[in-house]
Amino acid sequence: MNFLPFIISGLGIGAVYALSGVGLLVLFRATGVLNFAFGAIGALGAHVAWQLMEWDYPLPLAILAAVLTSTLISFLYGRFLAPLLSYRDTVVRAVGTLALALFLIALMGVVWGELPRRLQFPTDQMYLTLFGVRLTFTRIIALVLSIVVVSGITLLLNTTRLGLDMRALANDRDLSAILGVRITRTETAAWIITGIFAGLGGLLLADLVRLQGTFLTFLVIPAIAAAILGQLRSLWITAFAGLGIGVAEALLTPVDWISPYRSAAPFVIALVAVMILGSTAQAALKDR
Amino acid sequence: AAVCGEGTGQAATGEPIIIGAITGKTGPDDFSNSTRAAKAYFDCLNANGGIHGRPVQYMVEDDQWNPEIAAQLVAKLVDDQKAVLMVGNSSFVECGANADFYKKAGITVVAGVGVPRECFFASAIAPTNAGPRVSMLGAMGYALDQLGAKSVVCIGPNIPNVGSWSCDGVMLLAKEKGFPASTILIDQGSADSTSVMLQAASSNPDVIVLGMSKGSAVPLLVAAEEQGLNEKIKFVSAASAYDLSVPETIGPGWDGKFYVNMEFNDLEATTPDNQNWLAVMDQYGQKSDPRDTFAQAGYLAARIAEKALMSIDPANITRETAGKAVADIKGFKSDIFCAPWYFGADQPRHNANSTTRMAVSEGGKWKVVSDCAPSPDPELADIRAFEKSAGINQ
Amino acid sequence: MAARSILVDNLTVARGGKRVIHSVSFAVAPGRISTLLGANGAGKSSTVMAMAGAVPTDGGKVRLGEETLTGLPSDRIRRHGVALVPEGHRVLGQLSVEDNLLVAALDPSAAARKSGLDRVYEIFPELAERRRQQASDLSGGQKQMVAMGQAFIARPDFMIVDELSLGLAPTVVRRLAEALTLAAGQGIGVLLIEQFANLALDLAQHAMVLERGRLVYDGPSATLRENPEILHGAYLAQ
Amino acid sequence: MSVENQTLARPMAPASTIRIPRELYAIPIVMAVFTLAVAVFANSFWLTAATSAVALSLSVTGLATLYGQLGLVSLCQFALVGVGGWVTLRIGHAWHPPFELSMLTGGSVAAIVGLIFGIPALRLRGLYLALVTLMLAGGFQTIIGAWGFPDGGAGFLGRADGAGRAMLPRPDIAQGSVPYFVYVSLIATLGLLISQWHKVAKPGRAWALIRKGEHVAIASGVNVLAYKAWAFALSGFLAGIAGALLAGNVGQLDGRAFTAFESLNLFALAVVGGVYNWYGAVIAGLLLRAVPALLTDLGIDGYVTIGIFGVALFQALATAPAGIAGQIAGLIERLTRRGARP
Amino acid sequence: MIAIENLVVQFGGVRPIDNLTATISAPVSGLIGPNGAGKTTLLNVLSGFVSPAAGKVAVDGRDLLALHPLGRVKSGLRRSFQTEQVVEDLTVAGNLFAIADHVVAPSERAAAVDAALAFTNLRGAAHMLGRALNLFQRRLVELSKCLIGQPRLVLLDEPAAGLTNEESATLREMILRIPGELGAQVLLIDHDVELIRSMCTETLVLDYGRMLALGPTEEVLASPDVRRAYLGEF
């Protein structure tokens, strides 16, 4: 069996995990909210793009509208609803976004239903051939985008005032407020940033995987595996873990007896990693 | 104009006859087209004298793809509402959850779209459709006869009693006919379609048979096209991908390359009953109700129920009399079916619809490419034997 | 800037559904040190937390000159120039010592941040040695230094310090006392809560005593030093 | 130790520090009234819905113990319900023992699995732990999806071929839907009593210390690992029993009903129901099964139902920090206080 | 008696305890030193939360480091924390039962809790919830917990921090009763020199991980090194 093609194919799906994992982590590191609605927000944007393209609007406009829609949803939730839960523990704040995800699933279900759809970009037709596998430009864009996003956010968090405020806020919201960190402004900024990522990610996922509301929504669960490998802290590890998980999952495909179970790969990898990292007690201490 | 029942043009006003249905509307896919069509037909019937003056009260419930809810709902319809028949059912989970209940409650089900194996292996359930396995083997038969298939890969969903059941049929046929075949079962939740296609292509098949819902089949086709497999390999699918939107969604890259099985007549066929179905949908259905193969199934189920109920004393329509009337149906003809439909009284299982057609994706539409042909599913042996002994379809 | 005072007017605070501050009124003047004394549970922390917007008020007003502070979120109050050092050495544990200080610097210019850091490190050389260390790993007293540093670096008009000496070694307390006196000399108003009444009264010119959520003394600290029975009465009343 | 060391332990009339809490009486009474009302008034549809709701409340009470008492979040509780159901069905189909035996085995296996699932938790806390358990739920979803639930056939996986599915028979004493509902209520009451007892007794105090901090707990002599492990096992056991009762309700289960999302949903509704009062679990059970049933009964579209759920979930999270049960408790307290005044 | 021998604690590059050798034997002894001197770390070593890189510790002749933290509690080691750790949603009595559950036989628990409450004068507050307590009451609860189940060694980390003079005086009287009434040795950290002076017969001064002085409190406090390093006098 030749495994090379599967590595290449896994990079495509890995980029998807990486992008989602990083998108999740950005908001988490800035506000302490793990956004279960990340996928749903992106899916809504992608549906808007699909609809506009159905109506024969040009592609750039559709893309813009998609990103704007996702950003708007994220902004509205982050500005008006998330603060209502800001004094609750992290898990409850995460569950709050689950409510948003449910609402968006319902919205998409009522408006668009669960028909199979396909969002196509011109980059789907362009490809490089590596080891007999075609790597479309859309996948390459996804790969590059996740790297750009990670670098950009790392820079933002570590070198800018906004980044510092975000880290402070995620650590202790009350104390940050007492110290003069502009809570609303900082949090809103973080929600807008993830909104943009969710929009871009949603578009790419709708092209790379499929455009289906519930499906894209629940894709956050394997993406969380990447974030766990990054110990909910490291953006770079998360991005690479996402790629690695994608490749590992693809590599299991040709192994007959395990192939049916291979979509459990993200979960199993995350669990094994936790067992190992956990024993250094690092993860346990940093957590909170 | 739509023709239903006695065609009196008089609204039925008598005591309603309760008919229930369970459908999978909310969930991974919307399966409610069958019950929508049945509803349109019953509305038409009620507007035309009903069953000897008694209207049908058609109660449809959404099981949300959850067997627990399906069981709750059947208790509601059968125990609480006292339905006399179940008609047009269309669900992924309902047969498995309720087959036993139906048998115990003594109620007969004329299902619209049966999917898992349980829908075809129950004494009280008789679907109008052929089912994924029969349909997939119908496609397989076409691939062998017309596409010259030499080596086959079957891809099915990793759902017990659905995907493995269908692909097992292909494997059995392969053994009988002596061609190489392999099976790939995939998790519908998996995002990685490209790897699946690479795996399928790695054994160099000339035909790949798909047995998934349209929602999972489309990404696979997209991934295959991305890898240029549409140029090398023929793709055929069970009727589950036979949806009007599919050819347009997958695009021109698949013109003449993606074949799909049809459990019923062409959706646009100009034959009388098919035209009547379309007329019923236009006159009594919602504009948004899809006119697809599942809707045909629901329409037929409603017509079969109508025929059965018409044959009994309207004052004495009970679960027993209605069930018996359905059981007695033989030679129900419609140009939407390839062969007349029958219930097969006293049979432990029912699969009357086992003769199918094929279509190919062409210019954003389906083009019918074959006549009715019996599905070569080896598992149909008992059905064929019964048909022979009862003198049906010979 | 015109020298404004913080005016607390009939402040009422409830914690856990129970009134713990009953219509308290006082003023904190600029350029001098005031101290708020009282037994544990008298409501000192509740009073200053309410002033800083960190707990909701149940009635009354807090004003800074003409502006009303009540109802503002705590970050706005901080930006109005009122810096609170909360009780119990709270720091941002996941951030480094230096980031802890920088996040509290309100003037974003690089020069201001630099001089602010220098000033804090001058008062607490211990922190300079540990500027890269994660704050959660600090000792209790070192955390308190960070918390004090966070107030200094904000260059506030008013500093409210809850439990100044808590967990600090005598040398450090002495350094802090000097720093506060210096700050008051530069026009900053300081409100001090301190367990060691003697230390507080030595530092402060003005003193207030809380007893079960009510103000029982408001006047020069010297008077209190000469009449310790006022204080004793308040402490024993608890 | 010498005699003078004993001064502390001099026996005196101990302050009434240990009282049997009111809840331990309240649980059977409230549950009896509820059961009677449903058994008398509900039709078949509502009976099946109520049976599922009560069975699931048992799994919620396990979750609530972990979260409310230890601050630990388990997002794989529904997977454990699945484990309990799977084992119960397997045993039932393979050896046809009395239902109780299959059920207890199901509960015990789920407890063991819960314990194994809890092993990473022995070190982790907070969101990190929650996500790790979510990974477990995700893995379970894939595996059970591929395996499927046994449906009465032979062999390890027990797939039927030929004839239709076999159904798991209900307990002999509770064949009909009303008796079975009463049976489920009875077991749920026992489960609620067990978990409530844990909260007010020694384990509850140990858990409270662990919640405060592990060093604090150790300094008080608490064996942190053992108490955490026990909590996970108890929670798993209750989930497993819930799974067994669900299997008995329908006679079978379906692998696709045990997705990671269901576990998330279970946790969300546990929070909405309230994790600090015993009846929060019952409320959550009703929210999980009875409220959707009501919406279905009213003919509301499935997607709209999901949307209503989303909005209601947020509303409850934002306005009722202690859940609906917390609000009820507050109300009861206010009423009794007012009642006591005159 | 606590015998510490060549104790070293290392956190990465930091050495909060650096080759410390000391023997502390007074019934109530004090532990003082500048912030970050390693006082809490030493307590953490004694209670087993920090494993030293090297060295030995023996309490009453028994090797302490060989014992698991829980074993140390069972054999009579008690401690309080620098930030008080009263459980908010347990009553005062519940807070005490939480430790009695593990160190006292079931039949004697109620009596042991009651005795501890009586010792610290908290009987009246037995049914108050932890969250309603003020700082002094919380410190008293912490102290009470240290008295349950035949303590041998009680370690208190800044028990009087944040208390007024009157309150510390009350607390001091209680602590002073411990060795006599319960037979336990007490080691306490505080920055309040007057408090240390008035209750500890022996005091150990730490300075950045090393021993600066050890001996009778008055002598230690009079030592010029201590006056300079800790009290800031010259």
Ligand SMILES: Nc1ncnc2c1ncn2[C@@H]1O[C@H](COP(=O)(O)OP(=O)(O)OP(=O)(O)O)[C@@H](O)[C@H]1O
């Ligand atoms: N979150 C709370 N819930 C209920 N009661 C509270 C809460 N916080 C404080 N209290 C009560 O409010 C009263 C005043 O507390 P506060 O902390 O303001 O007092 P303090 O004078 O600062 O005392 P301390 O020196 O103990 O900090 C106390 O009786 C305390 O028990």
Ligand SMILES: Nc1ncnc2c1ncn2[C@@H]1O[C@H](COP(=O)(O)OP(=O)(O)OP(=O)(O)O)[C@@H](O)[C@H]1O
């Ligand atoms: N986990 C850790 N990692 C790194 N350094 C640590 C860690 N814990 C403590 N330290 C360092 O060890 C030194 C000693 O800390 P310790 O808490 O023992 O001080 P302390 O004497 O109790 O001081 P204080 O009186 O301020 O509480 C400090 O400099 C602290 O920064």
Ligand SMILES: [Mg+2]
């Ligand atoms: Mg205070």
Ligand SMILES: [Mg+2]
């Ligand atoms: Mg310390």
